[in-house]
Amino acid sequence: MNDLEAVFEENSFAEGRFRRAYLGTWTNPIVKRGQRCVVKELKEEYTWEASDWKTAELVQQEAQTLADGFNAYSGCKYPIKFARVDVMRVVTKKNQNTTPALGEYVVAEDYIEGTFKKWCNNYGYISDEAQDFAMSLPAFMHWSWYHTDGQMMAADLQGVKKPDGYWLTDPVILSDVDGEYGCTDMGVEGMAMFFMKHKCNQFCKLLPSPTFDDFAGVILPQTLQKCKLAIPSMMGCTAFRSELKFTKPIKNVVLRTFRNIATRI
Missing domain, CATH: 3.20.200.10 (MHCK/EF2 kinase)
Structure with a gap:
């Protein structure tokens, strides 16, 4: 984890079979403040340890390393880039009945504008x-x-x-x-x-x-x-x-x- 901070909406805006996503806004560091982000939680269980997201971080790193190699190999004019994921902990929330839970670890990444x-x-x-x-x-x-x-x-x-x-x-x-x-x-x-x-x-x-x-x-x-x-x-x-x-x-x-x-x- 690092010094990133963000606030996010109470209701998810998208979900897959594995994760649920919430729209948020970076509050720290200053260079990111006000920019949109996405906060994601695992759907099936709470994650009380930052290490629970170790695989997600590793997958992103491996995928980006492979993408860098392919971009150099192919010379494609549309290079491939994967959003960086950062592990964060929920430290405050208004509604205690919603998820992610207080104290739960989630991941956050920059919001990608455009048609998904x-x-x-x-x-x-x-x-x-x-x-x-x-x-x-x-x-x-x-x-x-x-x-x-x-x-x-x-x-x-x-x-x-x-x-x-x-x-x-x-x-x-x-x-x-x-x-x-x-x-x-x-x-x-x-x-x-x-x-x-x-x-x-x-x-x-x-x-x-x-x-x-x-x-x-x-x-x-x-x-x-x-x-x-x-x-x-x-x-x-x-x-x-x-x-x-x-x-x-x-x-x-x-x-x-x-x-x-x-x-x-």
């Missing part, structure tokens, strides 16, 4: 706009997978497109280690679902990429069908690890397949 969109999620959803116009975003996911030798993928890309780039929030990191990046880390299953939908474009066409044929005989037909049917139901939503469908043997085979493909060049 979800271009990709963490389980195979890629919007039509991302396929046809915002092509650098799914290409970034593909590149992050290749850049880390198939061990990680930046996902759940959502935010606002501005004249100076894409300003994104609440990313997800998919990893080849079970749940390393929290309950939204769908691991190699999430990566596989992405590649089943992804169509390479000008930003990633030179990178190795799994194809549907690479999964034939690797994933049981009935499992594959369940996964493919789940993708439309996840439109606009973030998937949770409780919804994973791969058995451990399938996951291990897919992981080996990914490693072989990611290091092909």
Whole structure:
């Protein structure tokens, strides 16, 4: 934590499956005073320790590091930038019956002005706009997978497109280690679902990429069908690890397949 301070509204203005968001205003430091911010709390449980947000901070940092690498690689005129998250504690409030609770830890970030969109999620959803116009975003996911030798993928890309780039929030990191990046880390299953939908474009066409044929005989037909049917139901939503469908043997085979493909060049 640092010396940031903010006040926020009593009622949330947006929420996802994982978090609830409140519109706020920075009061400290002076350079931020009066600027709008967003305060977010976990929906399922109170967070009484600042360390409860450690994964969220780590995910943002990893996603930004990957974005910096992709921006340099692609030369895209709309660079990708993730909003920084800061952990804060609720120290005063008027209505004691509302959440976040007094003493609860939340995260705050600068408010992103503009039309908010979800271009990709963490389980195979890629919007039509991302396929046809915002092509650098799914290409970034593909590149992050290749850049880390198939061990990680930046996902759940959502935010606002501005004249100076894409300003994104609440990313997800998919990893080849079970749940390393929290309950939204769908691991190699999430990566596989992405590649089943992804169509390479000008930003990633030179990178190795799994194809549907690479999964034939690797994933049981009935499992594959369940996964493919789940993708439309996840439109606009973030998937949770409780919804994973791969058995451990399938996951291990897919992981080996990914490693072989990611290091092909």
